[in-house]
Amino acid sequence: xxxxxxxxxxxxxxxxxxxxxxxxxxxxxxxxxxxxxxxxxxxxxxxxxxxxxxxxxxxxxxxxxxxxxxxxxxxxxxxxxxxxxxxxxxxxxxxxxxxxxxxxxxxxxxxxxxxxxxxxxxxxxxxxxxxxxxxxxxxxxxxxxxxxxxxxxxxxxxxxxxxxxxxxxxxxxxxxxxxxxxxxxxxxxxxxxxxxxxxxxxxxxxxxxxxxxxxxxxxxxxxxxxxxxxxxxxxxxxxxxxxxxxxxxxxxxxxxxxxxxxxxxxxxxxxxxxxxxxxxxxxxxxxxxxxxxxxxxxxxxxxxxxxxxxxxxxxxxxxxxxxxxxxxxxxxxxxxxxxxxxxxxxxxxxxxxxxxxxxxx
Numbered sequence: 001x002x003x004x005x006x007x008x009x010x011x012x013x014x015x016x017x018x019x020x021x022x023x024x025x026x027x028x029x030x031x032x033x034x035x036x037x038x039x040x041x042x043x044x045x046x047x048x049x050x051x052x053x054x055x056x057x058x059x060x061x062x063x064x065x066x067x068x069x070x071x072x073x074x075x076x077x078x079x080x081x082x083x084x085x086x087x088x089x090x091x092x093x094x095x096x097x098x099x100x101x102x103x104x105x106x107x108x109x110x111x112x113x114x115x116x117x118x119x120x121x122x123x124x125x126x127x128x129x130x131x132x133x134x135x136x137x138x139x140x141x142x143x144x145x146x147x148x149x150x151x152x153x154x155x156x157x158x159x160x161x162x163x164x165x166x167x168x169x170x171x172x173x174x175x176x177x178x179x180x181x182x183x184x185x186x187x188x189x190x191x192x193x194x195x196x197x198x199x200x201x202x203x204x205x206x207x208x209x210x211x212x213x214x215x216x217x218x219x220x221x222x223x224x225x226x227x228x229x230x231x232x233x234x235x236x237x238x239x240x241x242x243x244x245x246x247x248x249x250x251x252x253x254x255x256x257x258x259x260x261x262x263x264x265x266x267x268x269x270x271x272x273x274x275x276x277x278x279x280x281x282x283x284x285x286x287x288x289x290x291x292x293x294x295x296x297x298x299x300x301x302x303x304x305x306x307x308x309x310x311x312x313x314x315x316x317x318x319x320x321x322x323x324x325x326x327x328x329x330x331x332x333x334x335x336x337x338x339x340x341x342x343x344x345x346x347x348x349x350x351x352x353x354x355x356x357x358x359x360x361x
Contacts, residue, residue, distance in 0.1 A: 014072075015072070016073070016076070018050075018075075019075050019077045045132050048132075050076060052110060052136060054074075056140060057074045059103055060152075067095045069095065071083050071084065096159045099155075100152040101156050104141040104142070104144045104145040105141070108137065108141035110133075111134050111137030111138035111140075114133040117130050118130040147174070149174065149178050150222070150224070150225055154174055154178055158170045161174060167233060168229055168233055171225060171226055171229045178222045182218050185215060186211065186212070186215050193205075230351050231351065234350065234355070236312060237310075238346070239310065239311060241307040241328070243314070243346045244336035245337055245338065246335075248271035248273050248336075249264070249267040250273045250334070251274055251295050252274070252295070253299075254294050254295070254296065255274075255295040256294055257293075260272065260298075271325070271337060273327070273337070280327040281299035281300055281302060282299060282302045283295060284298075284300065302321075302323055304326065304327045304328075305327070305338075307328050307329065307336075312347070314338050318343075325338065
């Protein structure tokens with residue numbers, strides 16, 4: 001379920017996906033409106049929230065493209081989104097600042113536009129929707145500009161700190177500020193829940209638990225960002241060939257399920273590569289063999305990298321393509337495969353070694 005993010009289209013050559021949490025939110029709004037027609041306005045609000053989040057992320061992507069940064073896909077979440085960048089190593093602090101700041105600005109400007117519209121909108125359902133869009137866009141902009149990872153504000157802060165620090169120290173300082181912000185955010189939540197008069201206990205309890213969820217999201221995002229920076233800085237010299245495995249078997253697309261079964265037993269490996277013209281494919285481990293006539297029908301195309309490509313690039317590609325394996329070539333000749341788990345282990349051990357060396361120095 002966590003990896004379920006269906007494609008809903010392409011804009012400017014970029015795949016647009018809905019995160020499963022957004023899918024659930026829209027479905028709940030639709031079901032609620034079917035049971036209680038008076039809640040149809042809620043469903044419309046959820047759909048328009050999707051449009052607003054999309055505009056926020058689209059401005060990130062347009063700015064990235066203008067700075068010659070390739071965007072692989074856009075994933076939309078209820079509280080924001082993520083523009084998945086294909087070449088993170090090409091991002092300078094100045095470029096990161098421009099890409100990060102434009103999203104919150106777009107949301108705040110959009111909110112102000114709806115604020116002006118609501119003044120001239122007569123009372124009724126339409127006015128309620130416009131008021132909702134005014135509030136949600138202002139909140140979306142303000143929330144994302146806060147100095148905490150993985151929000152846009154955390155990246156804006158780090159890009160500023162990189163004027164006098166390297167990226168690791170800038171990230172560590174940003175995370176310290178982020179953690180202080182999280183603590184203050186939780187303290188404010190508790191004080192608000194304790195002093196807010198006129199609201200039910202259930203409402204205040206909901207606010208506390210919801211803000212705790214946000215705090216955990218921010219804390220985990222900060223840790224993930226630091227790990228990402230360690231990987232980028234310390235493991236950048238590791239090549240794909242350091243994690244190459246030759247524990248696989250190659251079959252033709254025409255191989256029948258019966259012959260494939262004998263090949264797997266003989267080779268004692270579960271990794272089956274299918275070379276189909278100019279494509280390299282793999283047969284998923286959980287493929288149901290019934291209904292397929294040959295290995296070509298069972299297989300799916302996997303990414304291909306040169307053995308001298310950065311190992312971190314392999315992880316990025318596997319993450320973007322939602323696969324756990326890449327094929328490795330040398331002068332267009334297949335020389336091995338890299339599994340995500342193996343690559344992560346090698347990178348983790350290498351970073352531990354580098355951190356130990358830095359601590360001893």
